[in-house]
Amino acid sequence: MRVEPRTLPGFMELLPEDQIKFNGMVDKIRKSYERFGFLPIDTPIIESSDVLLAKAGGETEKQIYRFNKGENDLSLRFDLTVPLAKYVCEYYNDITFPFKRYQIGKVYRGERPQKGRYREFYQCDIDIIGDENLSIINDAEMPSVIYTTIKELGFEDFTIRINNRKLLNGLFEELDLEKISVEIMRVIDKIDKIGRDNVIKCLQDLKIDDGKIEKIMSFIEIKGNTDEKIKALEELNFSNDLFTTGLDELKSVVKYVRAFGVPDTHFKVDLTIARGLDYYTGTVYETFLNDYRELGSICSGGRYENLAEFYTDKKMPGVGVSIGLTRLFYKLNELDILKEKGQAISKVLVVSMTDNLDKALEVGDRLRSAGINTDVYLEDKKIKAKFKYADKLKIPYVAIIGEEEEKNGTVSLKNMETGVQEEIRVEDLAMALNSK
Amino acid sequence: MRVEPRTLPGFMELLPEDQIKFNGMVDKIRKSYERFGFLPIDTPIIESSDVLLAKAGGETEKQIYRFNKGENDLSLRFDLTVPLAKYVCEYYNDITFPFKRYQIGKVYRGERPQKGRYREFYQCDIDIIGDENLSIINDAEMPSVIYTTIKELGFEDFTIRINNRKLLNGLFEELDLEKISVEIMRVIDKIDKIGRDNVIKCLQDLKIDDGKIEKIMSFIEIKGNTDEKIKALEELNFSNDLFTTGLDELKSVVKYVRAFGVPDTHFKVDLTIARGLDYYTGTVYETFLNDYRELGSICSGGRYENLAEFYTDKKMPGVGVSIGLTRLFYKLNELDILKEKGQAISKVLVVSMTDNLDKALEVGDRLRSAGINTDVYLEDKKIKAKFKYADKLKIPYVAIIGEEEEKNGTVSLKNMETGVQEEIRVEDLAMALNSK
Numbered sequence: 001m002r003v004e005p006r007t008l009p010g011f012m013e014l015l016p017e018d019q020i021k022f023n024g025m026v027d028k029i030r031k032s033y034e035r036f037g038f039l040p041i042d043t044p045i046i047e048s049s050d051v052l053l054a055k056a057g058g059e060t061e062k063q064i065y066r067f068n069k070g071e072n073d074l075s076l077r078f079d080l081t082v083p084l085a086k087y088v089c090e091y092y093n094d095i096t097f098p099f100k101r102y103q104i105g106k107v108y109r110g111e112r113p114q115k116g117r118y119r120e121f122y123q124c125d126i127d128i129i130g131d132e133n134l135s136i137i138n139d140a141e142m143p144s145v146i147y148t149t150i151k152e153l154g155f156e157d158f159t160i161r162i163n164n165r166k167l168l169n170g171l172f173e174e175l176d177l178e179k180i181s182v183e184i185m186r187v188i189d190k191i192d193k194i195g196r197d198n199v200i201k202c203l204q205d206l207k208i209d210d211g212k213i214e215k216i217m218s219f220i221e222i223k224g225n226t227d228e229k230i231k232a233l234e235e236l237n238f239s240n241d242l243f244t245t246g247l248d249e250l251k252s253v254v255k256y257v258r259a260f261g262v263p264d265t266h267f268k269v270d271l272t273i274a275r276g277l278d279y280y281t282g283t284v285y286e287t288f289l290n291d292y293r294e295l296g297s298i299c300s301g302g303r304y305e306n307l308a309e310f311y312t313d314k315k316m317p318g319v320g321v322s323i324g325l326t327r328l329f330y331k332l333n334e335l336d337i338l339k340e341k342g343q344a345i346s347k348v349l350v351v352s353m354t355d356n357l358d359k360a361l362e363v364g365d366r367l368r369s370a371g372i373n374t375d376v377y378l379e380d381k382k383i384k385a386k387f388k389y390a391d392k393l394k395i396p397y398v399a400i401i402g403e404e405e406e407k408n409g410t411v412s413l414k415n416m417e418t419g420v421q422e423e424i425r426v427e428d429l430a431m432a433l434n435s436k
Numbered sequence: 437m438r439v440e441p442r443t444l445p446g447f448m449e450l451l452p453e454d455q456i457k458f459n460g461m462v463d464k465i466r467k468s469y470e471r472f473g474f475l476p477i478d479t480p481i482i483e484s485s486d487v488l489l490a491k492a493g494g495e496t497e498k499q500i501y502r503f504n505k506g507e508n509d510l511s512l513r514f515d516l517t518v519p520l521a522k523y524v525c526e527y528y529n530d531i532t533f534p535f536k537r538y539q540i541g542k543v544y545r546g547e548r549p550q551k552g553r554y555r556e557f558y559q560c561d562i563d564i565i566g567d568e569n570l571s572i573i574n575d576a577e578m579p580s581v582i583y584t585t586i587k588e589l590g591f592e593d594f595t596i597r598i599n600n601r602k603l604l605n606g607l608f609e610e611l612d613l614e615k616i617s618v619e620i621m622r623v624i625d626k627i628d629k630i631g632r633d634n635v636i637k638c639l640q641d642l643k644i645d646d647g648k649i650e651k652i653m654s655f656i657e658i659k660g661n662t663d664e665k666i667k668a669l670e671e672l673n674f675s676n677d678l679f680t681t682g683l684d685e686l687k688s689v690v691k692y693v694r695a696f697g698v699p700d701t702h703f704k705v706d707l708t709i710a711r712g713l714d715y716y717t718g719t720v721y722e723t724f725l726n727d728y729r730e731l732g733s734i735c736s737g738g739r740y741e742n743l744a745e746f747y748t749d750k751k752m753p754g755v756g757v758s759i760g761l762t763r764l765f766y767k768l769n770e771l772d773i774l775k776e777k778g779q780a781i782s783k784v785l786v787v788s789m790t791d792n793l794d795k796a797l798e799v800g801d802r803l804r805s806a807g808i809n810t811d812v813y814l815e816d817k818k819i820k821a822k823f824k825y826a827d828k829l830k831i832p833y834v835a836i837i838g839e840e841e842e843k844n845g846t847v848s849l850k851n852m853e854t855g856v857q858e859e860i861r862v863e864d865l866a867m868a869l870n871s872k
Contacts, residue, residue, distance in 0.1 A: 003490040005525040005747040007480060013523070015530055016475035016537065023476055035804050037782035037811030039452035040459055044443060044556050045481065045542065054439040067503030069546055087449070089441040094451055096828040098815060101452065106481065110505055120480050137793060137814040148804065259794050261801035311441040346473035357573060358695050365697035368471050368584065375473030378573040379534060392532040
């Protein structure tokens with residue numbers, strides 16, 4: 001009895017051509033994270049449910065892939081932050097703080113599958129974890145890593161938006177609204193999507209009086225460039241402690257983001273950024289491609305006071321950002337932005353015109369030893385099939401060995417894009433290909 | 437209530453220092469696979485149980501992580517071959533044959549945890565899949581990839597052992613033992629572990645008469661180098677079809693393995709290699725590090741006639757090998773062989789001796805722009821703590837910026853291994869580090 005081979009809905013599976021592009025993005029992200037000295041870790045995908053769900057609840061918990069194996073209650077990780085918290089506690093004595101780690105891996109959430117939403121997807125996370133303390137300057141390193149990474153991915157026009165939650169929470173304290181601060185932030189966070197009028201309406205729905213709504217709106221709508229916004233925030237003269245701490249932090253972050261070399265063209269203070277999670281306590285970030293605002297934030301994160309409070313009484317503050325790569329890849333590909341970024345794995349396909357493959361194998365071995373990715377066509381097929389193979393795989397060069405070439409100790413190297421063909425001595429072939 | 441943070445038994449989780457070594461091995465394997473033109477794919481870890489288990493049964497099925505999510509009966513993949521079969525059928529029309537693919541990823545088997553055995557482990561697979569046919573020369577490409585890969589991993593003294601199952605099966609046909617061929621092969625396969633006498637005993641237990649046992653033993657104990665063994669096989673003058681096909685195949689493989697550039701020092705015909713799985717139908721491979729035979733085969737595989745018979749009536753023969761990296765890493769690390777292979781992520785740590793970090797951040801940005809992995813120490817700690825950080829992370833250089841250096845536009849670059857310190861102009865620093 002035959003089974004129908006199929007992949008589950010909500011699980012991304014790519015053809016090699018797209019996989020090459022995807023892997024190229026992973027490589028660039030990893031390279032960029034390592035450029036800043038972040039260390040790799042690789043935690044298991046399966047964890048004990050009590051460990052993984054120590055902190056979870058509500059929506060998250062419903063989405064978990066949870067099951068029993070023997071006597072064990074197990075779950076698949078739904079993010080890389082909880083495993084990091086576990087890791088830092090488990091190996092506390094072996095870790096050097098501040099602990100700068102990156103992890104790139106798959107996480108699992110049983111969401112209702114819909115276009116562009118995945119149940120298995122890659123997250124690319126960096127975090128810096130302090131032992132008791134962590135300087136605010138780390139909050140400025142994040143935009144620097146984001147800047148380098150997004151540029152490395154080939155984008156030029158993007159903006160890193162920075163805010164500090166203490167400003168918002170300080171404002172809410174001033175307005176006596178701290179009890180519904182999370183609800184207000186969720187509303188504010190949506191201003192980009194739902195617009196100003198709907199934000200006001202939602203705030204009215206929260207039973208906030210019009211005077212306070214006006215203050216909230218005039219706060220989040222402070223205009224100007226980064227320095228003008230900071231000046232305007234100073235001129236509010238709020239005496240609220242939380243607010244003044246937040247303002248000091250934001251000023252430090254802006255100062256150091258510049259010192260890290262991020263140009264003012266690529267970051268700005270955005271007082272509407274709040275982030276959905278109640279997890280963040282200070283600086284928060286979102287990153288937008290200006291030509292593709294519809295993608296939403298492609299790299300987000302923030303500062304948190306206490307990474308691992310569910311496991312330990314040690315205080316471990318941290319700051320981090322994450323790229324949701326599977327969704328980003330899907331959207332970029334859908335917009336056809338990745339069109340030109342595909343590259344073949346092999347630079348050259350060696351093809352024999354005769355039955356004798358010895359020379360082709362020798363040339364293949366020679367090219368590989370010179371560091372050139374080389375495929376040798378081994379099947380006994382018509383020459384047309386051999387070229388079609390190179391064509392389909394987008395291999396840019398074909399090295400042809402016929403009787404003539406074998407006699408001359410040469411190959412005919414065909415440029416598959418231009419069709420131009422040149423005879424090259426076997427011993428010069430690697431150099432010729434390396435210079436192309 | 438606090439939860440105890442812990443990792444499940446049988447799941448490898450490494451400290452960053454070891455993770456760097458592990459990732460280095462993955463990078464080398466991938467690079468080597470791509471050198472031969474293998475294309476990447478990345479299939480989901482979760483599959484529908486009916487798809488994944490179409491072929492499974494017995495021991496394998498018991499080890500599966502299988503569970504329900506909503507109405508779906510799901511399983512975690514236990515190897516990368518079944519997902520490949522699924523993939524090839526699902527995207528048959530989009531795939532270019534022969535399909536050379538690699539996949540490096542985690543697989544799951546709920547084995548009893550014991551030292552060096554993992555429930556979650558990496559497999560690094562290559563396979564070449566043909567549509568209807570696949571030339572025997574592909575069977576010779578495998579040893580060439582193994583040779584390149586194991587050398588890339590830093591080993592010199594290893595042997596790729598090659599056999600052809602048709603020889604064994606032909607012999608069993610001749611001896612009228614084909615009904616217990618699988619059982620006999622399992623016994624023969626263990627000769628390295630249990631020794632000659634125990635093999636004979638096991639064969640006697642299978643109720644094989646002494647004359648036949650003698651023939652089996654004299655066959656698997658044929659002595660000599662590769663050419664001598666082939667000559668001895670020819671001189672057996674078996675008329676059995678299977679045997680003669682197997683011998684022709686073996687001769688072709690040996691001929692082409694040499695043409696692929698694998699030296700005779702690194703491969704040999706070993707007539708005792710059978711492989712446990714009944715899956716293989718022709719050429720089979722095992723690879724041993726000669727200084728560490730106790731590791732067992734570190735790269736194994738073979739030829740199979742029909743990859744996807746459980747999904748399709750299309751005939752797709754293939755050949756492939758796999759490296760079980762998690763177990764290999766564990767054993768190499770245990771033997772302390774990887775000791776010297778560790779490298780820091782960062783080449784240099786920039787440290788400010790004053791409160792002002794501006795210069796340090798500028799130097800950091802400059803070095804990163806020049807492609808050098810650079811960490812800047814951001815915390816307000818004593819100088820001793822800063823050097824301890826570099827030391828723990830094995831960062832080879834520290835660039836120190838004090839008042840004097842800041843005034844001079846220099847840094848003092850300390851070699852952490854030798855302790856030697858030299859003053860270098862900031863604009864020359866990247867070049868100086870790149871040449872080290």
